[in-house]
Amino acid sequence: MPMDVMTGNSAQAYGAKLARAEVVAAYPITPQTTVVEKLADLVASGEMKAQFIKVESEHSAMAACIAASATGARAYTATAAHGLALMHEMLIWAAGSRLPIVMGNINRAMAPPWSVWADYQDSIAERDTGWMQFYCQSSQEVLDTVIQAYKVAENHDVLIPAMVMEDAFYLSHTFEPVDVPPQKDVDDFLPPYDPPVKLDVDNPVGLCALVPPDHYMEFRFKIAKAMEDSRKVIQEVDEEWEKKFGRSHGGLVERYRMEDADAAIIAAGTMSSTARVAIDNMRDKGKKVGLARLRVFRPFPYEEIRQIAKEVDSIGVLDRSYTFGHGGAFYTETAGALYQAPERPHVKNYVIGIGGRDIPPKDIEGILEKVLTKEDGGEVEWFGLRTSGSREVN
Amino acid sequence: MGKLTIPQEELMNSGHIGCLGCGGTLAMRYLLKALGKRTMITIPACCIAIMSGIYPRNFLKVPLLDVAFETTAASASGIRAALDAKGIDDVYVVGFGGDGGTADIGIQALSGTAERGDNIIYVMYDNEAYMNTGIQRSGATPFGAWTTTTPVGTTGDFKKRPKKNMVEIMVAHDIPYAATASVAYPEDFVKKVMKAKDMDGTKFFHVFSPCPTGWRYSPEMTIQIGVLAFQTTVFPMYEVENGVYRVTKKPAKRKPVADYLKLQGRFKHLDDETIKIIQKNVDRNWEMLLAKAEFTKKFAE
Numbered sequence: 001m002p003m004d005v006m007t008g009n010s011a012q013a014y015g016a017k018l019a020r021a022e023v024v025a026a027y028p029i030t031p032q033t034t035v036v037e038k039l040a041d042l043v044a045s046g047e048m049k050a051q052f053i054k055v056e057s058e059h060s061a062m063a064a065c066i067a068a069s070a071t072g073a074r075a076y077t078a079t080a081a082h083g084l085a086l087m088h089e090m091l092i093w094a095a096g097s098r099l100p101i102v103m104g105n106i107n108r109a110m111a112p113p114w115s116v117w118a119d120y121q122d123s124i125a126e127r128d129t130g131w132m133q134f135y136c137q138s139s140q141e142v143l144d145t146v147i148q149a150y151k152v153a154e155n156h157d158v159l160i161p162a163m164v165m166e167d168a169f170y171l172s173h174t175f176e177p178v179d180v181p182p183q184k185d186v187d188d189f190l191p192p193y194d195p196p197v198k199l200d201v202d203n204p205v206g207l208c209a210l211v212p213p214d215h216y217m218e219f220r221f222k223i224a225k226a227m228e229d230s231r232k233v234i235q236e237v238d239e240e241w242e243k244k245f246g247r248s249h250g251g252l253v254e255r256y257r258m259e260d261a262d263a264a265i266i267a268a269g270t271m272s273s274t275a276r277v278a279i280d281n282m283r284d285k286g287k288k289v290g291l292a293r294l295r296v297f298r299p300f301p302y303e304e305i306r307q308i309a310k311e312v313d314s315i316g317v318l319d320r321s322y323t324f325g326h327g328g329a330f331y332t333e334t335a336g337a338l339y340q341a342p343e344r345p346h347v348k349n350y351v352i353g354i355g356g357r358d359i360p361p362k363d364i365e366g367i368l369e370k371v372l373t374k375e376d377g378g379e380v381e382w383f384g385l386r387t388s389g390s391r392e393v394n
Numbered sequence: 395m396g397k398l399t400i401p402q403e404e405l406m407n408s409g410h411i412g413c414l415g416c417g418g419t420l421a422m423r424y425l426l427k428a429l430g431k432r433t434m435i436t437i438p439a440c441c442i443a444i445m446s447g448i449y450p451r452n453f454l455k456v457p458l459l460d461v462a463f464e465t466t467a468a469s470a471s472g473i474r475a476a477l478d479a480k481g482i483d484d485v486y487v488v489g490f491g492g493d494g495g496t497a498d499i500g501i502q503a504l505s506g507t508a509e510r511g512d513n514i515i516y517v518m519y520d521n522e523a524y525m526n527t528g529i530q531r532s533g534a535t536p537f538g539a540w541t542t543t544t545p546v547g548t549t550g551d552f553k554k555r556p557k558k559n560m561v562e563i564m565v566a567h568d569i570p571y572a573a574t575a576s577v578a579y580p581e582d583f584v585k586k587v588m589k590a591k592d593m594d595g596t597k598f599f600h601v602f603s604p605c606p607t608g609w610r611y612s613p614e615m616t617i618q619i620g621v622l623a624f625q626t627t628v629f630p631m632y633e634v635e636n637g638v639y640r641v642t643k644k645p646a647k648r649k650p651v652a653d654y655l656k657l658q659g660r661f662k663h664l665d666d667e668t669i670k671i672i673q674k675n676v677d678r679n680w681e682m683l684l685a686k687a688e689f690t691k692k693f694a695e
Contacts (some may be wrong), residue, residue: 025472050477056506062501067472070459073479075472093462099506105674199457201432202486206452208460210444297616305565335681 006178008171011139012078012104013038014178015146017048018186018367019102021076022193025053027083030116031168032106035078050076058083062090062101069099070207072198074150078104079166085110090125094161095223097208100193101161102146103131107166107269107320108356117356118167118270120321122304124297124329130223132162132230133298134266139176141249142166143160148249151190151237158230159196160223168356170270181245185337189244227299231348252301253294253308257283261290263371264308266334267318268294271352271359275318278364289368296329301335309338314346316365316371320353327351327380346374348371348389352383400584401427403409405455415613417603417620419445420577421519422454422490424473425599428587431456431514433486434477436470438500439463440492441526442519447468464499466491467507486515486591493520497558508567508596509639515590515597516532518560521605529608534629538672540660543607552663557673565634571595573633573642576602578620582631583642602629609657612665622654627680632687638694639687651676 006014016024022326024043026036042048051068055061058079065075071244079087083137084105094101109119123133134149136142142164149162164171197205211219242248253270257279258264267275268362282289292308294301308315317335319328325333331349338344350367353359405426407687413418418441426433436459437443443460446453461469470489477485489507491500496518500604502515523541531541536557540546557665564572568631571590575583585600590597606612611619624643628651631643655661663668664672 023472025468025651049479051479052508053471053475053512055471056502060468060471060503060506063461063468064463064472064475067423067459067461067469068476069472071434071473071476071480073476075476089462090429090465145546199434199459201434201457203457204431204457206446206454206458206460207453208449209449210460211449215449327400 001175004180005141005175007034007173007175008139008142008166009034009142009173010038011105011178011325012146012166013042013181014142017042017075018181019147019150019182020074021050022073023051023053023068024077025055025061025068025075026077027055027058027061027079029058029080029083031108031172031187032080032083032104034173035104052297057091058086060207062087062094063245065101066090066097066099069101069363070097070199072193072195073146074193074381075099075289076103078106080106081108081110084122084126088129091131093124096219098159099161100150100152102149102159103163104166105151105163106147106168106172115355116168118170118320118353119355123163123165124321124323127298130160130227131298132160132294132296133165134162134293134343135165137270137272137293139171139178140247142171143178143180144245144247144249147186148237148241148361150345151271152230152233155195155233156196158226160226160230160234165269167270175213184359185244189241198257231299231301248353250293252296256291256293256378258290258292258308258311260288261312263314263316263368264290264292264296264312264318265368265371266292266330266362268297269305269320271318271320272360274359275305278361278368281361281365282368286366287372288391289372297330299332300337305334305337306341309341309345310343312345314371316367317347317349318367319349322351322354331380347377349380350383351380357384398581399584399585400424400580401430402625403427404429404457407453407455407690408444410453411447412441412612415606415616416445417577417605417616418442418492418519418521418647421517421601422665424577424583425488425490425517425587427585428607429591432484433488434473435488435490436461436466436473436481437682438466438491438495439526440495441521442490444526463495465503466495467504467514467516468517471507471512474512474514482641487513489514489516490547491518492525494524495533497533497560502510505691508564508569508598511569513594514601517599517601519601519603521603521608522557523608525608533688534560535679538661538664538668539676540663546598548662558660561598561600561634561645562563568637571635572598574600574602574629574631574668576620576624576629576631576660578624578642580616584634586642606664608660611657614681615657619654619657622649622657625649626651626676628654628676630680630683632683636695638690639683641687648680
């Protein structure tokens, strides 16, 4: 099969193009800029038929996407870090409006101090906005997931927006071979957006009005239910993708060498690729370790995590962010899911790679050794601090 | 322009929950008469967003999207882009915001829309304060006014800066059409909307919308207050088409500003000296407007 070679950011743009996004509204921010530039090129060359609103801020980008989606158009944007934080109000608005917008977010550390490198604090801070969150590990997965995300989000049982994450630079600016599927095949997979309600002069409705306490709670419950129902749809859409295009990305959680594993790490994004190398090295030494890659963080795949808990004695959760107060979010959510599980293995949190710090295979091997020995000494460890190695925080 | 007939069709239902004598509702009603039913409208947090009706009620017969406070213009741009993507070119897209939502928190998005020249109509219905939240001062509150955040007190803490001039700000964006209008003069307002609605680009209307609740006057005086604002030239009627100013309606004889101020409780604390300052500012602004109209005449196409 002939392959293209492209960055994660190009894969975002081609994903939006193949999904036939009709309205793009975006504002440049490092390291997302090449997504915007590629989309501008695709629109300018006529390859992509879309209205591209070059807005004056990310807040307006999401506002314009919301209005476009409410008018029945498929809408796309991309951002990173401070851009995502500036959108915060509108992220909640998009989910509350039940609009299937898809957005690329290039995970970047938040300032101060200024940093443009990989870190998940930006998207983790938006965990509660009602968006589905997909974390990708390759350019191929980015392209495929943008298209899949529209199919999931536009399902009438779901109708909530989706973020497709890439690690800054490790993925956004790294060239990888990518199979770009033919437009016709994508069209077969993803039909045009068919909203159950939209702004239409022939059938006028008012959207997003004030709702008093006797109805508001039901609106929120419906979002909660949609998020729950999205689990099944995410799984089915990935399976359908595999049937059509010959590759799966693991649904909600991708497992690697989990058969007969004694210990596992839970990780997301590009560090999962590194983890596979580390796991192969450990397996070569006869150590039974595996990886559960969190592809989807919202909805949280608690059932898959409980299944892993049945299979292993010890789990290490790797977080590329920290929710100041108690542990990384992947850890606290994993621990929360396991409380209701019949089997509760040893679990420990490793905070690693903050602000784009490199994560070499030997670091993950070091963590895997600790996980295998069910090392005690606190729940949360900041791994690889410069001053004196690792430190426990609680 | 020939004889004007204001369309009879009502696109705003009766039964809204606005205050008695609300100027803003008249602005909406006349606007929709001028535009007709192939119109989509987006409204931020403001009085109209509430008085249009609490779910599941809605007082408009055109599609309405309620949006976040600072996003009116960006939302209108998004609607227009979606219509363009669908090949729908016979629908007017309107952003309809209050003075706070326009001149303060929404000015960034509005500036972006105007700079891009997005094909929308933006209406700022100006009641000169954050009325929906309870009469707090905005950038459009006039010099001298009492509000709940310029409460006068014992230190004379009334609004000490003049009203932000939104028409000038919009003219600086090189848009095809910007105009003032008043709910006291529906023919002038409707005429302007009909003139501008099919122009390509961003059109801006600053509509004077007296507010009995916030301005502290009796509800039946809304139109009288609007007439006096015009007659004193506190709020003159003009339009700016491609940078060319034209005063659309001139008072036969200008009345003193005190006639306008004295009817409103929000100005009752003003002493004669302060009223003189206001008169001087109004005189100066009026003369400048006439001078601009005279100066730019030669640039008319």
